[in-house]
Amino acid sequence: MANIDVFVPSTLEEAVAFLAHHGDRAIPIAGGTDVMIDTRIGRISPEWLVDLRALSGLSGIEYDANGFRIGALTRIRSIELDQGLRQRSTALVEAARVLGSVQVRTMATIGGNLCHATPSAEMPPALLVHHGIAEIAGPDGIRSIPLGQLFVGPGHTSLEPGEILVRVTCKAANPSSASSAGSCYLRQTVRWAMDLAGVGVAASIEVDEAKVVSGAKLALSAVAPVPLEVDVVSDMLVGKELTPQLTKEVGRVAAEACSPISDVRGTAEYRRQVVAALVPRALYIAWLRATQNWPVGKLAPINGVLSEEE
Amino acid sequence: MLVELKVNGFPYRREVAPDTTLLTYLREVLELTGTKWGCLTGDCGACTVLVDGEPVVSCLQLACQVSGHEVTTVEGLDTAGELNDLQAHFVSNGASQCGFCTPGMLMSAEALLRNNPDPSEAEVREALSGNLCRCTGYNKIVDAVLETAKARAMAVSAVPDLSGSSSSVGS
Known part of the structure; x- marks a missing residue:
C-alpha cells in the first residue's frame, strides 16, 4: 500500500x-x-x-415482536454465536458460520459484507429472505430502501458519495409466540472453510395453523451479478402444502431464473444444477423449522443433505 | 500516528505510518518475529494473534484500529522460557514440521480452548480451518489440541474450589 x-x-x-x-x-x-x-x-x-469502528450505536443485534435489527458494525462472529438469532433467523446464522474462517469472522462486519457487494457474499440472501430493509445515513439524513436495491453489480452498490449503511432491519417470527416461520441457508463449495460460495441458497417459509404455506421467500448468491431474489416462489407456494414435487419445481424455476457465469468455482451449467438441487433442500428445512419438526437452534448440514435420523 | 498496544502484558507506544498493519507493528516495530508473514490476504492464518482474546489475522488488521487493546502473540504463551502445555503437546505429538504455521495454529487453538475448554474433534478442526499447514496433514495438530484440553480438564478437576476461575476470554 x-x-x-x-x-x-x-x-x-x-x-x-x-x-x-x-x-x-x-x-x-x-x-x-x-x-x-x-x-x-x-x-x-x-x-x-x-x-468506522469507533462509531457508537452501529454495532449490535436487537429484537422486537416483528423481527430484529443488526447494526452495520456487528461482527459476523457475533451473528454466528447469537442464540436469539439462531431461533429467529437460522438462515442468517447458517450463512455467518460458513463465511471465511474464525479469524475473518471475528474481524469482518455485516455492513462490510453487504457494501463490498460480492455476488457470492453470504449475508445478502439470508437477509433478503427476512425482508431486509437497509438504513442508510447520508448528507441529507437517513433513508431506508429494500436491501435488494443496495446491490447494483459486482462490487457496486447504490450508495451515493458520503452515504454509509448503518443498519439492516428484518422481519422474523418471535420465538415466544406460536412460531410458524423458519429459514435456512445452504451453500455449495469445494472446501468447507475459506472459500466463496459456488452457489448459496436462502429460503424462508411461513405456515398457518393447517401447515399451509402463508409466505415464502427465496434468494440466491453467486449465480447472478447481484444477490438474486426469486419472487415467483411466493406465487408457487402460498396457499399450498409443501410437497417434494413442489419444492423440486421451485428449484427448476430458480435454476432458470438465475444467470450464473463459468469460473474457477464451477461452470454456469453446473451452477444451475446445484441451484436445482439446493433449493428443494433449503425450502424443506425451512418448512421443517416453521412446522416445529426441527430441533430448535440446531443448524443444518452446510449442503442440506440430511441423514436418516434428521 | 501514535499506536499504543499492550502486547503480552507489556505496554508499547510507537509512532507509525497510519497504514501500518498489526503484523508489521509486531514484527518490524517491536521485533516480535514469532508471528509469521504469510499470504497477506487473510487466507493462511500464519499471522494469527489474539486481540482482546479473540483470534484475528494481523496482516489485515490496521494497527491503529486496535490501539488501546490487548494483543497476545506466540511469544506470550510461554512462562520464562518454559513452553505452555499447548506448546508442549505440539512437541510431544510431532504437530510441527517446518514450523511456519505453528505460531498461528497455537494462537487459534489457544483461543478455542479458552472459550471452549472441552471441544469436540469437529470443533477443533473448525477452529483451525483458517490456518493452513502444508506439512503435517493436520491430524497431529488436532491430536495435540484435544490432548491439551483433556490435560487442562484433569488439572481443573484436581482443584477443589472452582469459584472465581474463568475459562472465557475476550467476552
Whole structure:
C-alpha cells in the first residue's frame, strides 16, 4: 500500500461529511478483511481510509415482536454465536458460520459484507429472505430502501458519495409466540472453510395453523451479478402444502431464473444444477423449522443433505 | 500516528505510518518475529494473534484500529522460557514440521480452548480451518489440541474450589 492516511471520525455525521467531501478518494473501513486486500492488490487506491469502528450505536443485534435489527458494525462472529438469532433467523446464522474462517469472522462486519457487494457474499440472501430493509445515513439524513436495491453489480452498490449503511432491519417470527416461520441457508463449495460460495441458497417459509404455506421467500448468491431474489416462489407456494414435487419445481424455476457465469468455482451449467438441487433442500428445512419438526437452534448440514435420523 | 498496544502484558507506544498493519507493528516495530508473514490476504492464518482474546489475522488488521487493546502473540504463551502445555503437546505429538504455521495454529487453538475448554474433534478442526499447514496433514495438530484440553480438564478437576476461575476470554 502506498501511504494511505487514516481518518477516525468521532461521530456518524463527521464520517458522512468526510466521505462526501473526498468522494472516491476516501473509503470506509470497518473489519478490513476486504478493504485491506483490495488496497494491497490495487483494486482500489484511496488516499484515505475512514475508520468506522469507533462509531457508537452501529454495532449490535436487537429484537422486537416483528423481527430484529443488526447494526452495520456487528461482527459476523457475533451473528454466528447469537442464540436469539439462531431461533429467529437460522438462515442468517447458517450463512455467518460458513463465511471465511474464525479469524475473518471475528474481524469482518455485516455492513462490510453487504457494501463490498460480492455476488457470492453470504449475508445478502439470508437477509433478503427476512425482508431486509437497509438504513442508510447520508448528507441529507437517513433513508431506508429494500436491501435488494443496495446491490447494483459486482462490487457496486447504490450508495451515493458520503452515504454509509448503518443498519439492516428484518422481519422474523418471535420465538415466544406460536412460531410458524423458519429459514435456512445452504451453500455449495469445494472446501468447507475459506472459500466463496459456488452457489448459496436462502429460503424462508411461513405456515398457518393447517401447515399451509402463508409466505415464502427465496434468494440466491453467486449465480447472478447481484444477490438474486426469486419472487415467483411466493406465487408457487402460498396457499399450498409443501410437497417434494413442489419444492423440486421451485428449484427448476430458480435454476432458470438465475444467470450464473463459468469460473474457477464451477461452470454456469453446473451452477444451475446445484441451484436445482439446493433449493428443494433449503425450502424443506425451512418448512421443517416453521412446522416445529426441527430441533430448535440446531443448524443444518452446510449442503442440506440430511441423514436418516434428521 | 501514535499506536499504543499492550502486547503480552507489556505496554508499547510507537509512532507509525497510519497504514501500518498489526503484523508489521509486531514484527518490524517491536521485533516480535514469532508471528509469521504469510499470504497477506487473510487466507493462511500464519499471522494469527489474539486481540482482546479473540483470534484475528494481523496482516489485515490496521494497527491503529486496535490501539488501546490487548494483543497476545506466540511469544506470550510461554512462562520464562518454559513452553505452555499447548506448546508442549505440539512437541510431544510431532504437530510441527517446518514450523511456519505453528505460531498461528497455537494462537487459534489457544483461543478455542479458552472459550471452549472441552471441544469436540469437529470443533477443533473448525477452529483451525483458517490456518493452513502444508506439512503435517493436520491430524497431529488436532491430536495435540484435544490432548491439551483433556490435560487442562484433569488439572481443573484436581482443584477443589472452582469459584472465581474463568475459562472465557475476550467476552
